[in-house]
Amino acid sequence: MSVETNIAIQHEDFDVGIEVDALSGTGVAGAVATFVGFVRGGADDVLAMTLEHYPGMTERTLRDIVGLAQARWFLLGVRVIHRVGRLLPGERIVFVGVAGRHRGEAFAACQFIMDYLKTQAPFWKKEETANGARWVDARDSDEAALKQWQT
């Protein structure tokens, strides 16, 4: 399974079931860990969110991140999908799925990829609210999450 072909930046939605099936498709995997990120609805006053990215650098950064994960754990498959464009509350934004022999490496690599993606991959979120639009600020907790992998 080539990692390079399993990174996608797209406006279209994705199907989590199909992605997990593809990751486990070789039949060798004992474990698939996934993460799905959503546009939070409910309490927030966000009406919509627009995701901008840096074409070219985004794909390159995600490939590098997946490569780092593969160097660190023995993985059987990795899939990263990140949506761009305008999304509504409750919509899926990002999917990271990792297939491994056992759950430890699948969980760790999935979390590692998300922590790096959050802090390194060139995406930017702009929220539309009833009071106008605003760019989302980076969270210190994301930098802290990254540091745990660098000690």
Added chain:
Amino acid sequence: MSVETNIAIQHEDFDVGIEVDALSGTGVAGAVATFVGFVRGGADDVLAMTLEHYPGMTERTLRDIVGLAQARWFLLGVRVIHRVGRLLPGERIVFVGVAGRHRGEAFAACQFIMDYLKTQAPFWKKEETANGARWVDARDSDEAALKQWQT
């Protein structure tokens, strides 16, 4: 979302996409972390696997485990499905999905529930091979994984 009703022991397969949709259905979740365990195929000589459980105690144990996770993290939804009976290589065995506001709590609780399930919930696996059947041995690494939550 009642946690109690979201634990299922069943022979039937499950649909990961539907489960993730249900977990994010309230629209408040920003993050869903999932784990899917499979009957490993390929290199192993396993022809099939039969999962036995202790009806009653299994459900009770899983409810207790989910309760421990909820006491530890603020979670928006938890779903646990464990299949029993005879399964073939490549088939899904277990699903754990956790919805949270952010990814940290979703990842942690999902891994916590899996580590406890592996070591506490009364399920037993018997493998059929070309040379006969054998009960799967417990793995020391599963006990080690559990200990990380108990320090």
Added chain:
Amino acid sequence: MSITILYFAGLREALGVERELVDMPSGVNDVASLRSWLLARGAAWQPLSAPRIRAAVNQSLASDASVVADGDEVAFFPPVTGG
């Protein structure tokens, strides 16, 4: 004093018993004494003596000192291997 005893997985197969309803003699009042009493039935019950065999009383994990009382459901089984 009658209790239900359940056996699971490899232990169930080794003993050839899945479930039994037994009358416990006086003096048998915890998991350790119940196990000793069952082992005294004879060599066929030796699989129950393995240290790795776990016990549950009324569907909660139990230790040797856990009390067993009339009407209880006791289970013996090998380490779990689900997930």
Added chain:
Amino acid sequence: MSITILYFAGLREALGVERELVDMPSGVNDVASLRSWLLARGAAWQPLSAPRIRAAVNQSLASDASVVADGDEVAFFPPVTGG
């Protein structure tokens, strides 16, 4: 020596520029000197001076000391917020 400069997200909006092809004067040869040269254009370019603004050269994250050479693609942008 000509390079392409890209601006993203809030910085792009603040500057009102998405992409430009510029001829760099001699002496401008790294990210720091490129930034200074752009800031010298006037007050409208102040958003580029914020310490939080990151730079990339040829689609790799860069530091102030990163070399900028003919034909390079340089990008400036705020901290990323994807995922």
